[in-house]
Amino acid sequence: MSQPRQTGRRRVTVKDLARDLGMSVSTVSRAFYPSAIIAAETRRAVLERANEIGYRPNPFAQSLITNKTQIVGMVVSDLTNPFYPEVMARLTSLLQQAGMNVMLAAADRPDKIDEAVELLLTYQPDLMIVLATNLDSHAREKCEDAGAPVIFFNRLSADGLGFGVSCDNVEGARLAADHLITLGHRELLYVSAFPGASTNIERQLGFCQRAVERGLAEPQILEAGKFSYEAGYNAGLSLNELPRRPDGVLCANDILAIGFVEALQEGLGLSVPGDISVIGYDDIAMAGWPSHRLTTIAQPLEKMMAATVSLARELAAEREIPQKILRIPPGPLIERSTVRDRRGSGDI
Amino acid sequence: MSQPRQTGRRRVTVKDLARDLGMSVSTVSRAFYPSAIIAAETRRAVLERANEIGYRPNPFAQSLITNKTQIVGMVVSDLTNPFYPEVMARLTSLLQQAGMNVMLAAADRPDKIDEAVELLLTYQPDLMIVLATNLDSHAREKCEDAGAPVIFFNRLSADGLGFGVSCDNVEGARLAADHLITLGHRELLYVSAFPGASTNIERQLGFCQRAVERGLAEPQILEAGKFSYEAGYNAGLSLNELPRRPDGVLCANDILAIGFVEALQEGLGLSVPGDISVIGYDDIAMAGWPSHRLTTIAQPLEKMMAATVSLARELAAEREIPQKILRIPPGPLIERSTVRDRRGSGDI
DNA sequence: CTGAAAGCGCTTACAG
DNA sequence: CTGAAAGCGCTTACAG
Numbered sequence: 022m023s024q025p026r027q028t029g030r031r032r033v034t035v036k037d038l039a040r041d042l043g044m045s046v047s048t049v050s051r052a053f054y055p056s057a058i059i060a061a062e063t064r065r066a067v068l069e070r071a072n073e074i075g076y077r078p079n080p081f082a083q084s085l086i087t088n089k090t091q092i093v094g095m096v097v098s099d100l101t102n103p104f105y106p107e108v109m110a111r112l113t114s115l116l117q118q119a120g121m122n123v124m125l126a127a128a129d130r131p132d133k134i135d136e137a138v139e140l141l142l143t144y145q146p147d148l149m150i151v152l153a154t155n156l157d158s159h160a161r162e163k164c165e166d167a168g169a170p171v172i173f174f175n176r177l178s179a180d181g182l183g184f185g186v187s188c189d190n191v192e193g194a195r196l197a198a199d200h201l202i203t204l205g206h207r208e209l210l211y212v213s214a215f216p217g218a219s220t221n222i223e224r225q226l227g228f229c230q231r232a233v234e235r236g237l238a239e240p241q242i243l244e245a246g247k248f249s250y251e252a253g254y255n256a257g258l259s260l261n262e263l264p265r266r267p268d269g270v271l272c273a274n275d276i277l278a279i280g281f282v283e284a285l286q287e288g289l290g291l292s293v294p295g296d297i298s299v300i301g302y303d304d305i306a307m308a309g310w311p312s313h314r315l316t317t318i319a320q321p322l323e324k325m326m327a328a329t330v331s332l333a334r335e336l337a338a339e340r341e342i343p344q345k346i347l348r349i350p351p352g353p354l355i356e357r358s359t360v361r362d363r364r365g366s367g368d369i
Numbered sequence: 370m371s372q373p374r375q376t377g378r379r380r381v382t383v384k385d386l387a388r389d390l391g392m393s394v395s396t397v398s399r400a401f402y403p404s405a406i407i408a409a410e411t412r413r414a415v416l417e418r419a420n421e422i423g424y425r426p427n428p429f430a431q432s433l434i435t436n437k438t439q440i441v442g443m444v445v446s447d448l449t450n451p452f453y454p455e456v457m458a459r460l461t462s463l464l465q466q467a468g469m470n471v472m473l474a475a476a477d478r479p480d481k482i483d484e485a486v487e488l489l490l491t492y493q494p495d496l497m498i499v500l501a502t503n504l505d506s507h508a509r510e511k512c513e514d515a516g517a518p519v520i521f522f523n524r525l526s527a528d529g530l531g532f533g534v535s536c537d538n539v540e541g542a543r544l545a546a547d548h549l550i551t552l553g554h555r556e557l558l559y560v561s562a563f564p565g566a567s568t569n570i571e572r573q574l575g576f577c578q579r580a581v582e583r584g585l586a587e588p589q590i591l592e593a594g595k596f597s598y599e600a601g602y603n604a605g606l607s608l609n610e611l612p613r614r615p616d617g618v619l620c621a622n623d624i625l626a627i628g629f630v631e632a633l634q635e636g637l638g639l640s641v642p643g644d645i646s647v648i649g650y651d652d653i654a655m656a657g658w659p660s661h662r663l664t665t666i667a668q669p670l671e672k673m674m675a676a677t678v679s680l681a682r683e684l685a686a687e688r689e690i691p692q693k694i695l696r697i698p699p700g701p702l703i704e705r706s707t708v709r710d711r712r713g714s715g716d717i
Numbered sequence: 718c719t720g721a722a723a724g725c726g727c728t729t730a731c732a733g
Numbered sequence: 734c735t736g737a738a739a740g741c742g743c744t745t746a747c748a749g
Contacts, residue, residue, distance in 0.1 A: 032493075032515075032726095034725095034726055034727085035726065035727065035728095036726080036727095044735085044736090045735065045736045045737075046726090046727080046728090046736090046737095047728080047729080047735070047736055047737080047738095048734090048735060048736075050727065050728060050729085051728090051729095051734095051735090054728085057728095057729095058734065058735095059734070059735085060734060060735090063734080063735085077491050078726085078727070078728095079433075079491075079493075079725090079726050079727065080491055080492055080727095081429040081430075081432050081433055081438075081492075081493075081725095081726080081727090082429075082433055082725075082726035082727035082728085082741085083726085083727060083728075084429050084727095084741090085427075085429055085430055085433070085725095085726085085727070085728090085740090085741040085742065085743090086726095086727060086728045086729075086740080086741050087727090087728070087741095088741090090429075092472075095473070097458060098458075099458075100454040100455060100457065100458045101454075101455070101654070103451065103454075105454070106448040106449075106451075106453070106454035106457075107448060107449070109448065109454075109475075110445060110446075110447075110448045110475045110477070111475075111477065113473045113474075113475035114475045114476050114477050114481075114485065117474070117475065117476075117484075117485050117488055120488075122472055122473075122488060122489060122491075122492060123472065123473045124440075124470055124471065124472045124473070125443070125461045125470075125471045125472070125473060126461075126465070127457075127458045127459075127461035127462045127465065128462050128465075129458070129459065129462050133462075136465075137462065137465050140465055140468075140470060141470060143425050143427075143428055143470075144428055144429075144470060145380075145427075145429075167380075250654070250655075250658065254659075279660075280658075283658065283659045283660050286659075287659040287660075288659075306449070306598070307598075310598065310628075310631065311602075311631045311632075311634075311635040311636075312627075312631050312635075312660050312661070313660070380742095382741095382742055382743085383742065383743065383744095384742080384743095392719085392720090393719065393720045393721075394720090394721095394742090394743080394744090395719070395720055395721080395722095395744080395745080396718085396719055396720075398743070398744055398745085399718095399719090399744090399745090402744085405744095405745095406718065406719095407718070407719085408718060408719090411718080411719085426742085426743070426744095427741090427742050427743065428743095429741095429742080429743090430725085430741075430742035430743035430744085431742085431743060431744075432725090432743095433724090433725040433726065433727090433741095433742085433743070433744090434724080434725050434742095434743060434744045434745075435725095435743090435744070436725090718749105719748105719749085720747105720748090720749085721747095721748090721749105722745100722746100722747090722748105723744105723745090723746090723747100724743100724744090724745095725742105725743085725744090726741105727740100727741085728739105728740090728741090729738100729739090729740095730738100730739090731736105731737095731738090731739100732735100732736090732737090732738105733734105733735085733736085733737105
């Protein structure tokens, strides 16, 4: 049963299959390329027999010639935000169904991501997908020089170059502002995460913009610094340092919001939504748990992933594609229990 | 700046480097193999120049000859348990530092994992690591036949074959039982997750075993069915169907415990630890959040990962290694706020 | 210690 | 439509 590993039966090659079929290797090889010129009957025979004896072209040998690897590199760094692991698994699964394989580049510290990418590049991925972190322009250029265009998922490259798939965060944040304002909130706050992240920038922009459009003062900003539970918690603890006590807040994302709310409740003894209303962004599974019941803006995840996969297919086919940013409309606002109706509660 | 992709500068090859140095390709090639026979000075010169002009051996061409790919396949399925994403990222990072690259096989449904593995196998990984899911014996054999031994992380193969790295779950669960019993709990319950998972089986075993050793009745068992928040929540809701009301419970893992506790509190209006004490297993970050403050048995994660990486290195070096299971002693019991001292509270 | 040559498993002009 | 040949970028006996 479990033979010594060495002995593992030798992989079957084109030669074996060709001999078996009494054909040349050229012909056999052609059967695997839909656009190759070969008799239909011959192709059928080859494919059938290949299946029987378990032949699959060796992708390494293939890529030596075609310069395509069917490998997509996935760059991740901080998987602490529960939004990403699921995306990662689903995306990988979809990509595999499309015949591509994903290779990972990971680093504990964002500044060490460069090395990881470099190693990955060695395998000449057809393209890269960046998740849960960012790539500086230098690293992005390195990828492109190596022939691998990069797709930024749920975030844009700082310099606006590269491909991108993300939802309309400005619009999503406006939804949040509208919800709060309509329900009578008058003193708004935005809890900011990593200041350089496009998602953060856009959400802040949409939220503030909509607030002044509707006649409120410019919302206050609290810098949490990162998209994490801890950052949200610490931000919550520092609420009292703000010049004015807010009654409605949008956090840069759900995990931040969850930490923020807990700090308000446990640390400051405030009630959410009694004293303050809080909205998140993403609609991660946890946001629906009884312990959080966080009102939030959903991400159009299915559409974002589908867009990413179809972009990946195009890119892998090496059609010359101009860089572009795909914008998906934001998901709806999901009402749960962290926002209260403050109309007629005695404010102006 | 951003030239058309086609034009990307051609990758530099051994030939280029050899010509540049005025040496043969054989010599240049040898410089990259520590065990190859080559003059020290020659090697230095080659390596230095390679670095300057950015030459790296093409791993595809290499593997065609060496039959080693430096690729480790990572099989994942359900990333819903927060225990795994971090392991995945850290492990990948460590493996990369050791010069290996990880390729992912993912599936939404566990029963579709086979296809994903098959596709991955095409790239002839040197070994496989199975995370957050299981592989049936058939799939495992397929991997081994393809020359890729498999390491099960935090779980054992159902048939006990393959390599494994996991903590001593029996011992960990005994710790939990001891803690509960010493603090005066008398009616114990084990909340079981996926019945076939070795972790689940071992934890149940250790817990029950220790309880009867210390003179208690055999603990009751509640079947949650999966390692997930939802499963734990539903199990919690069905607490009243148990013949006897437990006062101390061990859940198969943290995420299950968190769901379980929330159901008790929100659904049944019980107090934890007032009415019932609950212990988890893993010590995921979330267990320490103010909203949960879950008492739990920590996993010796660092050691488990280090053991996995060193096993991976051995396996990649193709030394003939007999299959073995690495057992790490469990981490300590972390006391937080879901267990109460019941001594002298009026029981027997 | 170094170089010329064969060969890994494939694809793809080039003839026929 | 099919086959023989060259070649992708490497490594590794084999001579020297």
